[in-house]
Amino acid sequence: MALEDLVVWKAVWELRYPPAASLFDLRGKIADQWYRTQQFDHWNIDRNQVLLHDEDKTSIFLIHYRRMVFAVERPNIANFCQKAANVSGWTAEILKIRQVERIGFRLYLGFERDSFEIVYNAMLKKLFKLDDHDWEVFGGRPRDIGFPITLELGDKKANFRMGPTTKSQLADILESNIYKNELPEAAFLIDFDIFQDNPSFRRRNHKADISTFLQDSAKIIEGMSNNIMNHFEGFKDG
Numbered sequence: 181m182a183l184e185d186l187v188v189w190k191a192v193w194e195l196r197y198p199p200a201a202s203l204f205d206l207r208g209k210i211a212d213q214w215y216r217t218q219q220f221d222h223w224n225i226d227r228n229q230v231l232l233h234d235e236d237k238t239s240i241f242l243i244h245y246r247r248m249v250f251a252v253e254r255p256n257i258a259n260f261c262q263k264a265a266n267v268s269g270w271t272a273e274i275l276k277i278r279q280v281e282r283i284g285f286r287l288y289l290g291f292e293r294d295s296f297e298i299v300y301n302a303m304l305k306k307l308f309k310l311d312d313h314d315w316e317v318f319g320g321r322p323r324d325i326g327f328p329i330t331l332e333l334g335d336k337k338a339n340f341r342m343g344p345t346t347k348s349q350l351a352d353i354l355e356s357n358i359y360k361n362e363l364p365e366a367a368f369l370i371d372f373d374i375f376q377d378n379p380s381f382r383r384r385n386h387k388a389d390i391s392t393f394l395q396d397s398a399k400i401i402e403g404m405s406n407n408i409m410n411h412f413e414g415f416k417d418g
Contacts, residue, residue, distance in 0.1 A: 185414075186405075189288045190353055191255045193264040193394065196247045196282040200275045203230075203245045210243055210271055237356040241267055248272070254359055257287070257402075261394040269387025277386065284375035285397040288353050289405055290345070291414060292364040299344035299368045300325055302415040333400060338374045342408070344415075345369040368415050370408070372401045 203210075207230050211223040220232035220241065229244040238253040248271060250264045272280075293299050303325050304310075315321045326343035347363045354360060374397040381389045 185291050187290045187292070188255055188257060189290050189350065189359075190251065190253050190286075191257065191260045191264075191288075192249065192251045192284075192286040193260075193268065193390075194247060194249050194282075194284045194286075195268050195272065195280060195390070197272075197277045197280055198246075200245050200277060202275050203228075203243065206274060207243075210274065213270070214241060214267055236358040238358055240355065243271055251355070253354055253356055257398050261391065261398060264394060265387050265391035269390050272386040272390075280379055280381050280386075282375060282377050283379055283390070283393055284373060285394055285401075286371070286373040287398075287401055289370040289372065289401075290350065290364070290367040291369075291409070293344070293366050293368055293416065296344045296346055296366040298417075299366065299415045302412070302417055303327065303343065306412050306415070333374065335379075336374050336376045336397070336400075338372060338400075340373070341369075341371040343369060370405055372405070374400060 207225045211225055211230050211232065214220055214232050215223045219234070220239065221235045222233055224231045229242060231240070231242050233240045240249070240251045242249040248268050250267055252260050252263075304321075307327060308325070312321070324344070326341055328339070328341040331338040331340055345367050347365050350363045350367060350369070351360050376393065379389070379393070
């Protein structure tokens with residue numbers, strides 16, 4: 181099984197750093213830079229941050245004195261990685277970020293299914309080989325089910341979660357309303373958050389380091405998601 185029924189519902193890039201006092205003198209310059217060049221329709225300058233977003237809030241770029249967050253709904257992953265590296269790389273350099281405490285790339289991947297119950301039953305059967313007597317220890321079968329684990333991936337780690345989801349649960353992931361009408365009634369969801377603490381970034385080339393991390397992480401997520409869907413037959417048979 182390939183990932184032909186995959187929908188990438190949301191991508192999030194985050195970069196954390198020690199307090200950057202330089203932000204307070206550069207808020208206007210940062211807002212003007214990305215408002216003019218990256219087609220953000222709106223900007224807001226607050227006491228501790230700058231926020232840019234498009235008309236429907238499907239794309240958001242937050243620059244806080246402790247972190248940056250770039251998030252896009254229904255993204256093309258390659259385009260997302262390129263734009264995230266552009267906006268956060270330039271901004272990190274103008275803020276003179278000398279130390280990066282944490283970087284993270286998170287994808288919400290959805291696979292439409294006929295019902296919540298099909299995914300629920302398939303996961304019970306394939307991942308939790310417990311009979312009704314076993315479940316009695318917990319007071320009976322659970323109403324919902326998930327599979328959260330933390331992974332070691334070389335110099336990276338990942339918080340990984342998968343499970344059945346409903347339309348309303350998917351809607352909670354999205355900031356805007358524009359895509360909520362397209363949500364399926366039920367889906368199998370993979371929530372994949374790859375991160376690295378205290379990465380060794382080159383001080384004068386944040387953009388290149390960010391781009392490398394994003395592209396490498398995207399390959400890991402795609403490969404592992406494909407392996408999961410093939411091995412467990414997409415959790416289609418409940």
